[in-house]
Amino acid sequence: MFTDRTGSDGRRGRPTGLARVAGVIGCAALLVSGCGGSTATPLASTPAASAIAPSNAASAQAPSAAPSDAGYTGPAATISYSIWGDPAEIKNQQAVVDAFHTANPKITVKVTVSDWDTYWDKLQTGIAGGDAPDVFAMDGPLFPDYQSRDVLLDLKPFIDRDGYDLGQLADQAVGDFTTPGGQFGLPRDLNVIALYYNKKMFDTASIPYPDDSWDWAKLTEVATKLTLKGGDGKVTQWGFFTETSDMENYWSSLVWQNGGDILAPDHKSTVLGSDQAVGGIQHLQDLIWKDKIMPDAASWPTDSGDAFEQGKAAIEADGSWLVATHQAAGIDLGIAPLPKGPAGQATSINPTGAVVYAKTKNPDASWAFVKYLASPAAQTKLMELRASLPANKEVLAGPYSSSFDGAKVLADALTYAHIKPSFKGYDEFATTLQTELDANVFEANKETVREAIDKVLPALNSILSGQ
Amino acid sequence: MTANGRRRARTGGGPLGGEGRWALLFLAPTIIGLAILSAGPILATLAISFTKWDLLRAPQLVGFDNFVALASDDRFLKALRNTAFYTVVSVPLGMVIALLIALALNQTIRGIAWIRTAYFLPVVTSTVAISLVWSWIYSPDSGPLNAVLGFIGLPPQKWITDPFWAMPSIVAMSVWQGLGTTVIIFLAGLQAIPQEYLDAASVDGAGAWARFRNVTLPLLTPSIFFTGILALIDSFQVFDQIYVLARPGRPSDATVTLVYTIYENGFQNFKMGYAAAAAWILFLIVAVLTIVYFRLQNRWVHYQ
Numbered sequence: 001m002f003t004d005r006t007g008s009d010g011r012r013g014r015p016t017g018l019a020r021v022a023g024v025i026g027c028a029a030l031l032v033s034g035c036g037g038s039t040a041t042p043l044a045s046t047p048a049a050s051a052i053a054p055s056n057a058a059s060a061q062a063p064s065a066a067p068s069d070a071g072y073t074g075p076a077a078t079i080s081y082s083i084w085g086d087p088a089e090i091k092n093q094q095a096v097v098d099a100f101h102t103a104n105p106k107i108t109v110k111v112t113v114s115d116w117d118t119y120w121d122k123l124q125t126g127i128a129g130g131d132a133p134d135v136f137a138m139d140g141p142l143f144p145d146y147q148s149r150d151v152l153l154d155l156k157p158f159i160d161r162d163g164y165d166l167g168q169l170a171d172q173a174v175g176d177f178t179t180p181g182g183q184f185g186l187p188r189d190l191n192v193i194a195l196y197y198n199k200k201m202f203d204t205a206s207i208p209y210p211d212d213s214w215d216w217a218k219l220t221e222v223a224t225k226l227t228l229k230g231g232d233g234k235v236t237q238w239g240f241f242t243e244t245s246d247m248e249n250y251w252s253s254l255v256w257q258n259g260g261d262i263l264a265p266d267h268k269s270t271v272l273g274s275d276q277a278v279g280g281i282q283h284l285q286d287l288i289w290k291d292k293i294m295p296d297a298a299s300w301p302t303d304s305g306d307a308f309e310q311g312k313a314a315i316e317a318d319g320s321w322l323v324a325t326h327q328a329a330g331i332d333l334g335i336a337p338l339p340k341g342p343a344g345q346a347t348s349i350n351p352t353g354a355v356v357y358a359k360t361k362n363p364d365a366s367w368a369f370v371k372y373l374a375s376p377a378a379q380t381k382l383m384e385l386r387a388s389l390p391a392n393k394e395v396l397a398g399p400y401s402s403s404f405d406g407a408k409v410l411a412d413a414l415t416y417a418h419i420k421p422s423f424k425g426y427d428e429f430a431t432t433l434q435t436e437l438d439a440n441v442f443e444a445n446k447e448t449v450r451e452a453i454d455k456v457l458p459a460l461n462s463i464l465s466g467q
Numbered sequence: 468m469t470a471n472g473r474r475r476a477r478t479g480g481g482p483l484g485g486e487g488r489w490a491l492l493f494l495a496p497t498i499i500g501l502a503i504l505s506a507g508p509i510l511a512t513l514a515i516s517f518t519k520w521d522l523l524r525a526p527q528l529v530g531f532d533n534f535v536a537l538a539s540d541d542r543f544l545k546a547l548r549n550t551a552f553y554t555v556v557s558v559p560l561g562m563v564i565a566l567l568i569a570l571a572l573n574q575t576i577r578g579i580a581w582i583r584t585a586y587f588l589p590v591v592t593s594t595v596a597i598s599l600v601w602s603w604i605y606s607p608d609s610g611p612l613n614a615v616l617g618f619i620g621l622p623p624q625k626w627i628t629d630p631f632w633a634m635p636s637i638v639a640m641s642v643w644q645g646l647g648t649t650v651i652i653f654l655a656g657l658q659a660i661p662q663e664y665l666d667a668a669s670v671d672g673a674g675a676w677a678r679f680r681n682v683t684l685p686l687l688t689p690s691i692f693f694t695g696i697l698a699l700i701d702s703f704q705v706f707d708q709i710y711v712l713a714r715p716g717r718p719s720d721a722t723v724t725l726v727y728t729i730y731e732n733g734f735q736n737f738k739m740g741y742a743a744a745a746a747w748i749l750f751l752i753v754a755v756l757t758i759v760y761f762r763l764q765n766r767w768v769h770y771q
Contacts, residue, residue: 120735124734125522128522128523145737149523149737151523295608297628298625298629299607299625299628300608304606304607304608425736428736439719439720
């Protein structure tokens with residue numbers, strides 16, 4: 001009835017998962033012990049010059065002189081770590097934190113979990129009051145809004161001091177937290193968009209499962225066959241389902257598959273007005289109103305839950321954060337790449353990072369923890385949630401890809417993924433754009449995508465240029 | 468009693484001589500609380516409203532820019548309209564229904580205490596919990612409301628996601644939720660009406676309607692006045708219902724309200740100065756309406 005609200009929309013956060021898959025995959029467990037040591041990086045030879053940073057000056061937070069690759073050697077410290085997500089998730093996070101504490105007995109980490117909205121309210125008021133968590137989770141698209149306001153600690157000096165190899169983490173995910181000359185966080189996990197299908201419904205209809213040869217036309221063709229109606233003409237089974245309330249869930253991928261893009265490279269204007277971008281979104285509008293193979297968002301608001309998860313839709317395009325809940329719902333789940341568009345294959349990738357508060361009193365301990373979160377040991381534990389993909393390449397290619405049926409499809413999607421747009425003013429941009437699209441394109445068929453986009457273009461561009 | 472107390476306090480001496488000071492002492496927590504927790508932030512908000520402030524860095528003074536920009540902000544103006552609609556419909560509707568229920572509950576029948584409690588339950592239940600239940604009731608696909616409509620042969624509606632039905636749906640939920648408070652105040656008011664007045668009216672030949680119209684209703688006007696002001700102020704601040712019901716999609720232009728835009732600008736768009744300006748406009752609207760309301764009370768409120 002009320003599905004997990006945090007995970008129901010791409011932007012509103014991934015780490016969810018009502019079901020905890022208890023069994024630890026053997027090979028993964030082996031890797032925890034086998035790879036735990038591989039986080040150790042070569043001895044740093046360039047300790048930062050000035051040891052003690054003047055308090056208050058955010059930019060002056062410098063790493064302590066002591067290289068910490070052999071484990072944290074500073075004074076005993078307690079740091080706070082805030083994340084958004086399901087309260088049930090705290091157990092998994094606590095396991096990661098406990099393991100960190102075992103490896104670094106001098107550092108104690110206190111975890112706080114909030115729901116998506118509360119998380120950001122608390123964070124902003126905390127920062128305004130000069131009292132934010134030492135380490136906190138950061139959503140890729142919102143990163144510039146925080147980084148540009150000088151509230152995050154540049155980790156570059158620590159990375160240089162420890163000789164930390166950023167190459168061990170997924171490149172696009174790292175890039176989301178990189179600025180010219182700085183690195184303001186490490187990716188903790190990431191999510192991609194893929195195609196889910198209900199194997200049972202395909203078997204019943206004797207239709208072969210989706211594969212990487214699928215394109216837009218094929219999806220429409222098969223989903224039409226799988227849309228079933230009762231005697232009263234009411235749809236009893238939808239062929240297709242996705243969420244339209246955020247670009248990440250599907251429509252940004254359609255824009256890229258059609259050769260379009262969301263923003264101009266300088267992030268000062270939007271290119272959603274191009275025929276390619278409009279055509280991509282138009283494809284989604286057609287699936288709802290022309291092909292009638294998926295419910296419109298007003299008839300199936302997010303509160304009603306995920307039609308696919310409820311066994312009322314045969315195919316769904318949506319995020320990798322849904323794997324655990326789909327499986328827990330008893331769906332015979334298949335995972336395939338998104339259908340290709342006229343310009344080829346594309347999907348969306350969105351990382352969550354761990355960042356450090358600029359005014360933290362314990363920069364060294366915080367860095368040690370951020371580094372640990374990206375390590376194979378922590379990543380292997382996080383991946384058991386199936387709420388996201390690990391950001392660590394080694395874990396991604398190894399234990400993760402074989403951890404469940406379809407995991408490899410998700411991992412391979414990184415090769416053709418576009419990063420979810422990340423820029424200052426993201427929230428305001430998204431609200432302005434989606435309010436228009438929701439009301440007149442996705443929830444009601446009042447305007448063509450061209451009309452809707454042309455209507456909001458000036459407002460979108462003024463948000464972007466005003467930042 | 469107040470008159471007595473005042474006289475005693477003024478004359479001093481006597482066992483109750485320090486009553487005035489005691490009253491102040493007991494009021495102190497409230498007064499201090501109001502001064503620090505309300506007056507402080509209200510003034511701070513006024514100062515912030517003249518700045519451009521993203522909450523994370525130092526604010527910059529911008530004079531009246533925020534107020535000027537609000538005047539041409541479509542979403543803000545829609546929120547203003549929606550909030551006005553919500554108030555105009557929900558306040559009178561809630562009071563009329565509450566009055567009818569209070570009259571019905573003003574009986575001495577078995578189990579009346581339980582029935583009264585039942586009406587008060589929604590008041591002490593969190594709005595978030597209530598909104599979640601209502602979002603299920605309104606669910607276009609599996610909600611009981613559409614099931615009932617289907618049963619009597621009417622077409623299903625989209626309710627919250629339908630621009631036409633969205634606001635009425637939220638009003639219906641809020642009225643239901645707010646009933647308890649109003650009913651309990653009306654009940655107290657009804658029970659404070661001396662039976663002699665009603666008996667005297669009966670003796671004079673007044674029927675049930677005439678007794679209600681000429682005795683009960685006039686004597687209830689203080690309660691009506693009091694609940695009216697509470698409902699008015701409350702309804703201008705409608706937020707929780709919108710926050711939960713109109714999410715996790717975001718409130719459409721049909722459901723966005725004043726306080727929601729304040730929240731949206733302050734915490735999502737990094738425009739705390741702009742949000743503060745909007746908050747002050749809300750404050751001024753409520754203040755003016757409250758003053759007008761108080762001024763008008765001599766015309767229709769009868770104190771015994």
